[in-house]
Amino acid sequence: MTALALAATTAACSDESSSSGSTILNVAGAPTGPLQRNFNPFLTTGPMNLIGGVSMINEPLFIPSAVEVGKTTPWLAKSWKYSADGKELTLDLQSGVKWSDGRPFSAEDVVFTFNMLQKNPAMNVYGLALGPARAEGPDKVVLTFPVPGFTQEAFIGATYIVPKHIWEAVPDPAAFTNENPVGTGPFMLDTWSPQGYLLKKNPGYWQAGKPKIDGLRYVVYNSNVSANLALAQGELDWAANFVNNIEKEYVAKDPANNKYWFPPVAPTFLGMNLTKPQYQNTDVRKAISLALDREKLVEVAEQNQQPANTTPTGLVFPQHERFVAAKYKGVTLKQDIPAAKALMEKAGYRIGGDGYAVGPDGKRFTMTLLTSSGFTDIITMYQVMTDQLKQIGIEVKVETKATSEFIANQFVGNFDASTVGPLTGAFTPFHAYERTLAGYLTQDIGKPAFANQVRWKDTRTDQLLQQYAATQDPAAQQAALDGIQDIMVEQVPVIPLFNFVAWAEYNTRKVVGWPDAGNPYATATPIGPGSVLVATSLEPKAK
Known part of the structure; x- marks a missing residue:
């Protein structure tokens, strides 16, 4: 099945599911061509990092704003503070968080993640200068740095956290394909194919009442051309594309609902x-x-x-x-x-x-x-x-x-x-x-x-x-x-x-709550750490 055919099929499925009470959005990030099943969140060229979805499963500690210097949204960490010399960062974590397999999330998972990155430079995509991390109780982590770490704050926050109980048994985490990912995020993997994958709602998500949508279907395209055709035809709900003549080829197709924001x-x-x-x-x-x-x-x-x-x-x-x-x-x-x-x-x-x-x-x-x-x-x-x-x-x-x-x-x-x-x-x-x-x-x-x-x-x-x-x-x-x-x-x-x-096209036919220039709580792109803030802010449109 071609990617475009899949898009048409999944759009039809989405409409059917919406009519039966559920809301599933069709999503596309960068054009990649057929995928390999690899959900390693530290692989820069991996499918979730290119077409989206990584932060829906493996969440960040906090989310730095890309449009407002100094603005940050707490996430798995509810607060954090540097030592006077900048060589220690103490993180206070959310309590009551569970992994999607039901195991409890704790400071040990955060400590394991950062120590793993320190030992595996190929996975340290932010180039963090890290010393040993340690836990001080179930909900408190202290990260250490060989030099003042003030400027690393945004990248510390944006680092995806993985479960120690799974990753500690992996002999080479940089090569780990993580085919059945376990995360703390609002969604979890349901189905996968080389043409895309479906993330369904995590019923045990730690933020009460969220997410308010039921799933995200990530669809693969070979180029902007095929993705934009699907977008114009209403087969995509959320995308990150360059669209030629966007006002004519996208907005004008449904002016009341087709929106974009490119900060x-x-x-x-x-x-x-x-x-x-x-x-x-x-x-x-x-x-x-x-x-x-x-x-x-x-x-x-x-x-x-x-x-x-x-x-x-x-x-x-x-x-x-x-x-x-x-x-x-x-x-x-x-x-x-x-x-x-x-x-x-x-x-x-x-x-x-x-x-x-x-x-x-x-x-x-x-x-x-x-x-x-x-x-x-x-x-x-x-x-x-x-x-x-x-x-x-x-x-x-x-x-x-x-x-x-x-x-x-x-x-x-x-x-x-x-x-x-x-x-x-x-x-x-x-x-x-x-x-x-x-x-x-x-x-x-x-x-x-x-x-x-x-x-x-x-x-x-x-x-x-x-x-x-x-x-x-x-x-x-x-x-x-x-x-x-x-x-x-x-x-x-x-x-x-x-x-x-931050490329972002989206429509309001099914859901509302999108960020825009008037409400820039995040960029609207479906790619990157901030996308989980968007997905958990969306809610089905009142009928």
Whole structure:
């Protein structure tokens, strides 16, 4: 059965179940193609992390806001507090929580989870600097850090907790497929196939009266095209897609019910593999940045649904705007082809009669841009970028791979250039920079780097990041941010392109309670830790 056929079938089932008193939503995140049965919540390229569902089963401790700096919603942890030196974080947990197999949840599960991540770096996708964790009673955990852990708070909160009584028997947790997941979440696995899976309500969920919907059916698509067709036809209730002509192709199909909200949450950069000699010249990186017309890129490729990032600091507006250094407030990036050509010449490149730049070694400057074959908007952006970079003599080639393969290649550094950014979140300006530029979080080529995929290694950058992390003094933190912004502007380790948005399309035919710009209690995307806050806030629409 094709994914689209499955969508039609499941939509029909959903309508039937709704008429009989239950509410099941059809959901789709990133296009992935057929799935393997793998519910390991720490696998970045796993099905639940790509199309959604992970936090519905394995919950986070608390949920940091992606749209309001400093706002956090308690979850499995009801409160938490750092020691004065930042090297201990005490968590007070909810009581009365049970795993979906009926076993009690306790501090031992949280301690086990963090100690497991410390011992298995391949699973530590947030790059947490962890010391030993310990329990101080059934509902109290103390996490320790080798360095001040203030800036790790958001990622500590977003870490998914797994049951010790199951995972402690696993010889290699990084390779564990977790085919029959057990969690504390509001939903539990019911059925699975390579084309999708159904999560049903957890009858023993710890939040009384929740969830108010009965299930979530995650449906697989090969690309945005097939997913958007299902969305337009009303076969999907909740999605995270780029939709071409969204007002016409989606909203207009049912204006009263078809909604979307795309708040910007993280910067997206053009990242070049900095282990390659042609990208190690600062003048070349500056030239590439000057060659780009960002407004044109997002107009053509994103229809302005994802806004251009035109601050040379790369920070996300509006939430990070107040953190921009005084000297860069109001400064914007603009295309300047003559200046870009001059920088290419300064770097030793000459444009030949064929219009392409040749270096001192006699080789043409070629850039290969990597993305997912399912990301149709990024493919379009690369096509526009091809024309813009040709103006300064750079030959662009576009390479596409399946989503999971694209991500895996980017992590191990098997790419020339690509869109990069703080994939795990930009909850503060620090996170935007650390996840993109921290030398202490990256890895050698061939080893997966969950942060800093471009392999930027700069002592001053790391010093400033660590300066910020060692204090809670706002003035000292801003001084560190100012220094990092100087590096962004003067050395251009990555090139600001656009602000990644939390894609979310949803309808109100069956349920209400969705977040939006007027009620931003979470982003509305079905992917990531915050999606469980959305799912537990939804309730069937009154008839």
